[in-house]
Amino acid sequence: xxxxxxxxxxxxxxxxxxxxxxxxxxxxxxxxxxxxxxxxxxxxxxxxxxxxxxxxxxxxxxxxxxxxxxxxxxxxxxxxxxxxxxxxxxxxxxxxxxxxxxxxxxxxxxxxxxxxxxx
Amino acid sequence: xxxxxxxxxxxxxxxxxxxxxxxxxxxxxxxxxxxxxxxxxxxxxxxxxxxxxxxxxxxxxxxxxxxxxxxxxxxxxxxxxxxxxxxxxxxxxxxxxxxxxxxxxxxxxxxxxxxxxxxxxxxxxxxxxxxxxxxxxxxxxxxxxxxxxxxxxxxxxxxxxxxxxxxxxxxxxxxxxxxxxxxxx
Numbered sequence: 001x002x003x004x005x006x007x008x009x010x011x012x013x014x015x016x017x018x019x020x021x022x023x024x025x026x027x028x029x030x031x032x033x034x035x036x037x038x039x040x041x042x043x044x045x046x047x048x049x050x051x052x053x054x055x056x057x058x059x060x061x062x063x064x065x066x067x068x069x070x071x072x073x074x075x076x077x078x079x080x081x082x083x084x085x086x087x088x089x090x091x092x093x094x095x096x097x098x099x100x101x102x103x104x105x106x107x108x109x110x111x112x113x114x115x116x117x118x119x
Numbered sequence: 120x121x122x123x124x125x126x127x128x129x130x131x132x133x134x135x136x137x138x139x140x141x142x143x144x145x146x147x148x149x150x151x152x153x154x155x156x157x158x159x160x161x162x163x164x165x166x167x168x169x170x171x172x173x174x175x176x177x178x179x180x181x182x183x184x185x186x187x188x189x190x191x192x193x194x195x196x197x198x199x200x201x202x203x204x205x206x207x208x209x210x211x212x213x214x215x216x217x218x219x220x221x222x223x224x225x226x227x228x229x230x231x232x233x234x235x236x237x238x239x240x241x242x243x244x245x246x247x248x249x250x251x252x253x254x255x256x257x258x259x260x261x262x263x264x265x266x267x268x269x270x271x272x273x274x275x276x277x278x279x280x281x282x283x284x285x286x287x288x289x290x291x292x293x294x295x296x297x298x299x300x301x302x303x304x
Contacts, residue, residue: 004232004263007294010244011264015153016162018169023144026170030140030177037178 125189132180144173147190150265151197157260158201158253168204172197187274194265194275198257205253212252213297220292228295240298247297255290262287 064070123131123142131139152169159165175196183192234240248256254276261267261275262283269287273280 004291006234006240006244007232007259007291008263010241010248011157011260013241014245014248015156015264018148018152018166022148022166022170023141026144026148026173027141029170029174033174033177 126185129180129183129185129189132177140177143176143189147193148173150190151193154194154197154257154260154265155201157264158198158256159204160249164204168200169197172200175200191271191274194261194267195277198261198275202253202257213250215289215293215296219296220289223292223295228291231295231298232291243298244294247294250297251290251293255286255293258283258286259290 123139128139128143132143148169151172152165155168155172156162156165159168172193176193179196183189187195231240248259251259257276258272261272262269267275269280269283272278272287273283276283278286
């Protein structure tokens with residue numbers, strides 16, 4: 001069965017070459033597929049982190065409520081907001097706002113620096 | 120990168136080495152395309168399916184356990200892709216009764232398929248191969264042009280080696296029957 005010279009010759013005549021640019025087209029499909037795969041992996045890991053976090057929060061709430069008879073109202077019952085400290089509250093908010101602005105600027109400048117160094 | 124063996128090449132692709140997959144494509148694109156081209160009659164479809172095979176291989180490479188060689192694994196993907204393409208097209212192929220095939224003597228088959236071929240015989244044989252079912256075309260292509268052993272063909276097509284032998288034997292008889300039929304028409 002191995003010989004079958006005429007059959008082998010016929011089969012070899014039937015095959016043809018790949019067209020030009022085949023590899024380039026294939027590689028662009030592979031790159032697209034790789035991007036899709038990494039996006040899918042990222043979303044999946046995000047989903048996993050979300051589900052695990054929610055489960056942990058639910059577990060913690062369950063333990064606090066049913067095992068330690070914790071009631072959130074008890075925690076805040078001692079807190080009283082007194083309006084004579086209004087100016088102090090304003091100052092605290094002003095400082096917090098400044099910190100947020102500085103953190104934002106720090107993030108932005110770091111990003112710009114990273115971009116210029118990579119170029 | 121071109122000199123890497125199969126295992127190192129797979130590891131490089133899985134590690135995200137960007138130059139590794141083009142090497143793999145370069146190494147296997149011709150044999151994979153050649154198999155698909157034997158099964159699929161339209162050249163453009165065969166090329167498109169060859170691309171599909173490599174995209175599938177890229178996405179499923181992490182599931183490759185190394186139980187067979189990489190080429191066998193790629194051929195298996197190529198075979199399944201091409202066969203399912205032909206099934207979707209719902210193409211019809213001639214049925215052969217066992218009685219007809221059994222009436223063809225083995226010596227006739229051996230003599231005709233091993234003959235120093237002339238152009239007329241080649242043309243008729245080409246037309247006969249074209250009328251075979253995709254599974255038969257794949258089997259004879261793997262065995263005769265890709266130089267795969269019966270056990271390798273069995274691994275690619277998910278058949279037993281005995282079944283492969285029987286199907287190859289019958290495919291040869293079908294070719295001879297179709298050649299003779301063509302001669303009489």
